Amino acid sequence: MGGYRISRRSVLAAGLAGGALVSVGGAPALAGKPGGGGGGAAAGHPLPVPAPVAADGLTLTARRTAVDLGGGRTGSALTYNAGCPGPTIEVQSGSTPTITVTNGLDEPTTVHWHGLVVPTDVDGQPHEAFPAGTRRAYTLPVQQRASLNFYHPHPHLRTAAQVALGLQGALIVRDAEEAALGLPAGRFEVPLVIRDANIDKQGTLTYNGRASGFLGGVPLVNGVLNPYLRVDRAHYRFRVVNAANSRVFRLAFSDGRPMTLVGTDGGLLEHAVDLSEITLGNAERLDLVLDLRGLTAPVQLVDRDSGWTLLDLRPTQADVSQTAPVLGRQLSVVERLVGPAQPSRTFSFDGMTAINGVRYQMGATSFQVQRGQVERWRFVANGNPPHPVHIHGASFQLVGRTGGRGQLFPWEGGWKDTFLLLDKESVDILIRFDLVGRYLIHCHKLEHEDAGMMLDFEVVEGGSSPMVAGTADGAHGDHGDHG
Numbered sequence: 001m002g003g004y005r006i007s008r009r010s011v012l013a014a015g016l017a018g019g020a021l022v023s024v025g026g027a028p029a030l031a032g033k034p035g036g037g038g039g040g041a042a043a044g045h046p047l048p049v050p051a052p053v054a055a056d057g058l059t060l061t062a063r064r065t066a067v068d069l070g071g072g073r074t075g076s077a078l079t080y081n082a083g084c085p086g087p088t089i090e091v092q093s094g095s096t097p098t099i100t101v102t103n104g105l106d107e108p109t110t111v112h113w114h115g116l117v118v119p120t121d122v123d124g125q126p127h128e129a130f131p132a133g134t135r136r137a138y139t140l141p142v143q144q145r146a147s148l149n150f151y152h153p154h155p156h157l158r159t160a161a162q163v164a165l166g167l168q169g170a171l172i173v174r175d176a177e178e179a180a181l182g183l184p185a186g187r188f189e190v191p192l193v194i195r196d197a198n199i200d201k202q203g204t205l206t207y208n209g210r211a212s213g214f215l216g217g218v219p220l221v222n223g224v225l226n227p228y229l230r231v232d233r234a235h236y237r238f239r240v241v242n243a244a245n246s247r248v249f250r251l252a253f254s255d256g257r258p259m260t261l262v263g264t265d266g267g268l269l270e271h272a273v274d275l276s277e278i279t280l281g282n283a284e285r286l287d288l289v290l291d292l293r294g295l296t297a298p299v300q301l302v303d304r305d306s307g308w309t310l311l312d313l314r315p316t317q318a319d320v321s322q323t324a325p326v327l328g329r330q331l332s333v334v335e336r337l338v339g340p341a342q343p344s345r346t347f348s349f350d351g352m353t354a355i356n357g358v359r360y361q362m363g364a365t366s367f368q369v370q371r372g373q374v375e376r377w378r379f380v381a382n383g384n385p386p387h388p389v390h391i392h393g394a395s396f397q398l399v400g401r402t403g404g405r406g407q408l409f410p411w412e413g414g415w416k417d418t419f420l421l422l423d424k425e426s427v428d429i430l431i432r433f434d435l436v437g438r439y440l441i442h443c444h445k446l447e448h449e450d451a452g453m454m455l456d457f458e459v460v461e462g463g464s465s466p467m468v469a470g471t472a473d474g475a476h477g478d479h480g481d482h483g
Contacts, residue, residue, distance in 0.1 A: 044312055045070035047227040049190055050083070052090035052172060055140070056097035060086060060111065062153075062167055063104030068203065070224035075203030077166035078105065084205075084223040085193045085243065086169030089151070091142050093175040102135040108155050109162060113171060114283055114390070115149030115265060115417050116140060120437030123392055126156035126362055127438075144395075145332075145415075146178035147267035148191070148239045148285045156362055160245055160446035164207040164214055166223075168193065168243045177332060178268060183289065183325050184237040190229065192301075194221050194280075194310060195244040211352045212384065213246030213447045219308045228312040233293045234320040240286040245446040247306075248386055248420065251286075252277040254300040254309075260327055263287030266395040266415025268332035273410040277304060281388040281420035282444045286411060289325060334414050337397050337430040339374035346378045347441065349387040349421060352448050355441070359452030365438065366455040370462060374432045381421050387448065389427075390418040393439030393459060396431035418444055433459040 065082045066074050080086025091097055101111050108131050112124035121128065122138045130136045149171040153162040170191045183189070196216030198206045207214065221227045242249055253259065258274040265285050272289070280286060292313070301311040345367070348356050358366065369375065376399070381387055395415040398408050404425030412419055421427055433439070442454035 044226040044228040045224045047190075047229040047311065048222045048224060049187070049229075050088055053087045054097075055089050055091035055099055055171075056095065058087075058089065058097070059100045059102060061102040061104050062109055062111075067166075067205075067223070069197075069199060069205075069220065070226060071199065071203050073201075073203035075199065075205070077205040078162060079166050080169055083169070084166040086151070086167070088169065088191050089171040091140075091171065091173055093142055093144060093146060093173050096139060096141045098137055098139045100135055100137045103130055103132050105162075106132050107158060108132065109158075109167070110136075110154045111138065111151055112154035112392075113138070113140060113149060113151050115147060115285070116142060116171070116173075117144055117394060117435065118142075119435060120393075120439065123437075123439070124154050125392070125438070125440060126154055126159075129155040142173060144173060145267040146175040147173050147263065147265065147415075148241065148287060149173065150241045150243065150283055150285065152243075156360075157450050160209050160214060160450045161207050163243070163446055164197070164209065164216075164245050165205050168195070170239065170241055172239065173267075181268075181325065181331060182323055183262070184235045184322075188234055188322070189237045189239065191239045191241075192221055192311065193223070193241055193243045194219065194249060195242070196220070196247045199225075209245065209447045209450075211447055211451050213445050215247055216244075219303070219306075219310055221311050226309075226312075228298075228314050230316050231292050231295065231313050232316050232318045232320045233295060234322045235324055236290045236292055238286075238288045238290060240280065240288060242280045242282050242284055244282055246282065248282065248388075249280045249306075249310075250277055250304040251280055251310075252302055252304050254302055257290075257299065260289040260291070261286065261410055262289055262327065262331060264411055264414050265417045268334075269410075269414045270330055270332055270334050272327040272331060273413075275410060278411050279409070279420065280411070281386065281418065282446075283388060283390055283418045284411070284416075284420070289327060291324075293319075337374050337432060339430040339432075340376045342376065343378035343428060344375040346380065347389075348380050348382045349385070349389070349443060349453060350382045352384045353452040355443075355453055355455050358455065360442075360454040360456075362456075364456060365458050367457045368460050369433055369457060371433055371436050371459050374430055377429050377431060379421050379427045379429070381423050381425055383423075384448075385421060385423045385425075386445070387421045387453070388418055388444040389421050389441070390444040391431065391439070391441050393435060393437065394431055394433045396429045398427065398429050400428040402426045435459060436461060
């Protein structure tokens with residue numbers, strides 16, 4: 001793109017607008033010790049739960065706007081349609097909506113529809129960044145099952161900054177199978193876009209990313225500090241996305257109550273699972289059902305790693321006439337991929353900047369995959385994890401983890417498009433691509449992505465073969481910084 005000449009070193013060194021954490025609205029934005037602040041049983045702020053908007057004909061405008069993050073001062077953020085996060089978009093499976101995105105920023109951007117399996121030209125990849133002051137129409141053939149997805153920018157070298165400064169939102173796909181289950185709906189279905197942030201004296205989001213990742217000093221849920229939600233005595237459905245640049249959340253409720261997991265990235269699991277805590281990597285999603293019929297005192301959704309309170313649930317004491325979802329039966333049928341017993345390809349996520357020793361170079365195709373063929377891919381971490389691994393162009397299934405945690409977890413079941421790779425772990429997946437085109441594999445710790453931990457590959461008709469030595473067979477070599 002003309003005028004889009006930014007080096008990796010300048011992005012990682014400079015960040016945006018500084019990064020010191022100071023007070024918001026007269027109260028400390030960060031308590032004295034690391035991991036403190038950002039929650040608790042203070043007065044708090046009502047959780048925004050915007051009504052979903054229909055996808056077809058929607059216009060999204062990305063620009064800097066005034067926002068109130070709940071601190072009592074109006075600062076600013078990068079927003080979609082003046083929202084931080086942007087509107088929750090709703091679309092029916094089998095439809096082909098057109099969403100127009102206007103770039104009101106001062107730099108190029110894209111929108112990647114994370115989780116949607118769509119053709120290359122509307123996938124919002126770095127190659128498709130469009131300049132400030134222009135617009136782009138995305139016509140999205142949605143041919144997949146009901147699921148919670150996540151939209152965000154994907155411009156080369158600027159993804160981390162644009163996401164950290166506010167550009168993100170939820171996208172829900174609906175279908176008849178899910179509708180027939182009678183899961184909580186309407187005001188009992190609550191999207192939760194969870195992230196961390198840095199906020200300056202004016203209440204403005206700031207970014208000071210490092211190569212190792214951006215860790216903000218306070219949590220935001222649906223764009224506000226210290227949120228609370230008044231809940232009736234009923235079942236609720238929480239649709240959760242980890243929208244943070246780098247922070248992994250370990251979610252639980254303060255009283256240890258079970259969370260019933262009914263779905264992950266790619267939609268419904270075959271059977272519901274009760275869990276007391278869930279580790280949620282960057283860009284992973286959860287579909288949770290919570291039984292609050294007996295709730296008599298406030299309970300908090302917490303992150304056990306940071307010690308933060310993310311959301312305070314405050315009972316109204318109102319009993320609601322509601323048909324309880326039947327979660328003991330089979331929820332769905334998940335097609336099981338069958339593939340090789342040994343890996344077709346191995347990907348080593350090296351340090352903070354490379355996959356198999358190769359740093360991203362836009363326009364360089366690293367390998368080819370045959371359309372319709374199931375392959376077994378193996379992923380290993382070679383320094384500086386965690387690495388949340390994301391693959392464009394297909395969903396996949398995790399089939400094994402050795403070393404490290406040494407097991408697969410219920411929140412990694414069903415269809416996935418992102419998973420967490422920790423140190424000393426080897427993770428195998430089965431994957432099949434049904435669309436021909438160019439796609440990406442990358443670390444979704446966004447600072448790692450911007451620094452080069454990303455590869456292009458091509459799905460083709462016919463044979464499957466590597467195109468660049470070392471990029472898909474586990475070989476290593478320093479190919480330099482192409483930023």
